[in-house]
Every structure is written in structure tokens, then in C-alpha cells.
Amino acid sequence: MTPAERTAALRAIDANFNRAVEGLRVVEDQARFVLNDGFLAGSCKQLRHDLTTALQSVCGSEQDRYAARDTLADVGTAITSPQETERQSLAQLAAANWQRVSQALRVIEEFAKLLGVSGSPFESFRYQTYTLAKAFVLNERSQQTWLGRQLYVLIDGESSEAEFAKLAQTLIEAGVHVLQLRDKRLDDRALLARGIHLRKLIDETASSDPKPLFIMNDRPDLAILTRADGVHVGQDELPVSEVRRLVGTTMQIGVSTHNLTQARAAVLAGADYLGCGPTFPSGTKHFADFPGTAFLQQVAAELSLPAFAIGGITLSNLSAVQATGFTRVAVSGVISQSIDPAAEVQRLLAALRS
């Protein structure tokens, strides 16, 4: 390679390094100032630092890169496209800047090869950008879907379909924001019938705007067959990527998390919302360990994906949950054990709004 060719390659790398770190700054600040998401902001910052370090080791000294720079003679500075000036939503802003970052990384990768660099880390950086870009764009979609949804109620199939429909109807009329069908004892046919019934009740009788979401627990197959709005999976069930392949791109996927590592992993895997707990001892499900309110505090401080505290939550301990920064709860026993589920919903809704 001639000195002129090396200078040209370094010039392209320099321009694309700047493009990549500038794009990363935009998304980092979007995570920091718009989403208030320390995890996503930190991931962007880490990538920016890793890219800077890698570039120094791969492309020679920083002075070399600056020496190759020739902005005054750059024929591309005056070229703009209409898309560059149009950003209609935060999701578009994120998508456009992530695209800029991944394109720049591809250019660096290719020109680094010309410099004789093999096995450079830029390909792996590019894959990281694809994952983070997805987390940003899905975050915006989730914020919209879950906007104002604070009360999530888990119900089982009751002793008959008629009993189930009566309870579901009561809860819909009382104004719950999300209903999950979670039943570990009914056979598949009974569960399918309950789910179809719940779908019909929500479609035909719910008067709230938006209508409550219907989430099927554990079972992507039944979520599809019952036309649920989403499916909820735990740490031992199918991973989000496989659930996504089954249910398609529009269905909501919720993931149970018991520590911050799991919560961060769920965000990167493409979860649409999180269940976080168990917070307190639960009469619905037995637990040996309780991450408790300390875990909720960590999640509220770091993640912006809609997240529901779950486990033993009642009106009397709700304020302890709210003190962590959580504004959404998922409950079961407090409703199913109540002699007046509608009144209980109303009390919880009022407390959540305050």
C-alpha cells in the first residue's frame, strides 16, 4: 500500500470514527435525558469508549488519523438527503442514529482490512449496535403500549367458565389495565376456552380507552390461539427470542426477573415489559428467596422499560413499593381473596394514581 492509499484509508476511518461516536452520543443522551435509562446510556457510553480504545490499537496513533483528515477538501460535506432533516419521533431519532453508527462501523471494518488489520473488533461492535438499536426502538413502542397501565391483575380459571367470566367481567368493569390468565391446573382445552372467552369479553364489553390488555401466562401457543395481546414467560420457560419467533412481532412479551442481571438481559433480549419480584411473601406462589424492595429500587433507578412489581402486594404495602420508584404493580391474591374484587381494584387504582 502506498503512503497516499494509507492516508486515504485513514481519512475514511477518521471520518467514520467521528460519525460513529457522534451517533453514539446522540443515542446515549436520548437514553440519559429522554428515557432516563442508566443501563442503555451506560451501554452506549461503554461502546463509545471501547470503540475509541480499539481504534487506537488498530489504526496507529491518533496523530496519524488527524494528519490524514482533510475536511476542507471533503466532497461529501455538502451532500444531504431529506431524511437527514426529518425526525418525527424519538424512535425514528434512535433508529436513524443507530443506523449511522452501524454504517460507520462497517466502513471502519472494511478500511481497516486495507490497512492489513485482520480480526478487528469492529464487527462485534456492529452486532452490539444492532442489539442496542432494537432495545431503543422497542422501548419507545412499549412506552406507548403500556402508557397509563399501572394495575395488572393475574387471575386463574376459577372453578367453571361461568365463574371465570363473572370475575373477569367484574375486573374489566372496575377498570383494571391488564389481565393475565395464569392457571397451572386446568387442562389445555379448558384453558383455551377461558382465553377465548376473556378475549371476547374484553373486545365486546370493555369501555375503557385503551381497553385492558389480555396476557397469557407461560404459553405462547395459547396466546396465539386465544388472540391474546401478549404472553408472559419466566426464567425457566422459553427465551424471548424463541417466543418472538412463535408469536410474531406485534405481540407483547413479558419476562419475570428476580435480579438486576436478569432484568438487563431481558431488556437486551427484546422484552416488552418486566415482572419484578417476588417483593413480599405471596399466598399465590411459594418462594424461598425475596429480592424484595431493594431489587425494585435498583430496577427503578436504572431501567426505563415498563416494569411491574409482583409478589404479595396489597393496599397496605403498596406505599413501600411506590417508595422504590415503581408505579406499576401486578397482583393476584389481593383480588381473588377479596369479598369485593371491584372495590379492591378501585382502591388500588386510586392509590396507584396518587
Ligand SMILES: Cc1ncc(COP(=O)(O)OP(=O)(O)O)c(N)n1
Ligand atoms: C407480571 C408477571 N410477573 C411475574 C410472573 C411470574 O412468572 P413466572 O416466574 O414464570 O412464574 P409463573 O407465574 O409461571 O408461576 C407472572 N406470571 N406475571
Ligand SMILES: Cc1ncsc1CCOP(=O)(O)O
Ligand atoms: C406468579 C407470581 N410470581 C411472582 S409472585 C407471583 C404471585 C403473585 O400473586 P400475589 O399478588 O397473590 O402474591
Ligand SMILES: [Mg+2]
Ligand atoms: Mg411462568
